[in-house]
Amino acid sequence: MRDIILVEVRSELAAGTRGASMGIDALKIASLDKKSDFFTQFDPINVQDANSFLWKGNNFPHAKYIDGVYQVLKNVYSTIESLRMEKKFPIVLAGDHSTAAGTIMGIKAADPDKRLGVIWIDAHADMHTPYTTPSGNMHGMPLAIVSNLDNLDCQVNEPTEETLEIWKKIKSIGGDFPKIHPSDIVFITVRDTEAPEDHLIKNFGIKNFSTAEVRKKGIDQIASEALEVLKECDQIYISFDVDSLDSSISVGTGTPVPDGLTVQEAIELNVKLIQDKRVCCWEIVEVNPTLDSENLMAENAFEVLEATTKSLVDNF
Numbered sequence: 142m143r144d145i146i147l148v149e150v151r152s153e154l155a156a157g158t159r160g161a162s163m164g165i166d167a168l169k170i171a172s173l174d175k176k177s178d179f180f181t182q183f184d185p186i187n188v189q190d191a192n193s194f195l196w197k198g199n200n201f202p203h204a205k206y207i208d209g210v211y212q213v214l215k216n217v218y219s220t221i222e223s224l225r226m227e228k229k230f231p232i233v234l235a236g237d238h239s240t241a242a243g244t245i246m247g248i249k250a251a252d253p254d255k256r257l258g259v260i261w262i263d264a265h266a267d268m269h270t271p272y273t274t275p276s277g278n279m280h281g282m283p284l285a286i287v288s289n290l291d292n293l294d295c296q297v298n299e300p301t302e303e304t305l306e307i308w309k310k311i312k313s314i315g316g317d318f319p320k321i322h323p324s325d326i327v328f329i330t331v332r333d334t335e336a337p338e339d340h341l342i343k344n345f346g347i348k349n350f351s352t353a354e355v356r357k358k359g360i361d362q363i364a365s366e367a368l369e370v371l372k373e374c375d376q377i378y379i380s381f382d383v384d385s386l387d388s389s390i391s392v393g394t395g396t397p398v399p400d401g402l403t404v405q406e407a408i409e410l411n412v413k414l415i416q417d418k419r420v421c422c423w424e425i426v427e428v429n430p431t432l433d434s435e436n437l438m439a440e441n442a443f444e445v446l447e448a449t450t451k452s453l454v455d456n457f
Contacts, residue, residue: 154194156238158429177447203271204277211311213243214311225251245257249287255376256374259377260377263330378423381449383438393432411452
């Protein structure tokens with residue numbers, strides 16, 4: 142039996158649009174609408190956010206609110222490290238995707254000798270750095286952070302010295318070394334990337350299963366192949382960004398992209414992947430109910446959350 146702990150991270154500092162901090166409560170409202178008792182089954186841990194930095198204004202154009210993001214990542218890191226030291230299974234409900242870096246750092250710190258693989262179900266690669274970002278939004282940077290990458294080969298920005306000081310501190314949370322190797326990342330449905338990210342994906346040979354490939358091969362085959370890519374890894378972390386869903390159904394997220402998964406495909410995929418015994422943490426991010434008048438995104442996301450958790454419980 143896995144000892145599941147819900148971890149709630151209401152951070153939206155790193156997103157381009159406001160409102161992702163409300164995503165967790167939108168999921169809870171969705172559960173009530175569906176008459177589910179899901180949120181009565183677990184005692185949640187609430188990680189301190191730093192959304193108050195939004196009121197201070199942004200001083201870092203190439204890594205917006207990086208001073209606040211640093212605080213949040215440290216908080217997430219220490220929470221996840223403690224839970225994993227106690228052999229708990231964190232199910233993380235988060236606002237913006239930058240906090241995934243803290244989650245990965247915490248998993249690694251609890252088991253430093255174990256090789257960690259990442260399955261990233263997302264429309265975006267999230268491998269930008271302050272040197273390459275077109276937007277400055279740090280929810281596009283978590284995988285570069287944990288891979289300890291700057292990607293100077295593709296530099297287009299000149300970040301300030303203060304930005305780079307904090308960037309170095311962020312990459313060093315949990316130790317000044319890569320927490321994962323980029324070749325131990327598997328992308329599913331990543332379809333909205335920029336040239337600097339494409340450079341890293343090609344250089345490190347990162348596998349990306351397209352939506353078309355998912356449909357052609359079927360969920361079971363994709364799950365099997367994704368896990369096979371990570372066969373040398375001792376632990377696996379799965380991060381599910383709701384913008385992996387098609388833009389026709391993912392209006393309630395900051396960066397919807399066409400040609401994504403259906404809700405049913407997302408459910409089947411996560412349900413299958415989480416059955417692998419090496420999976421030690423699962424996460425859902427980027428629900429933004431302010432963009433969605435009917436709360437449909439949260440209702441769809443809650444279906445994925447509930448089915449995935451049930452699969453975890455039933456298979457252990």
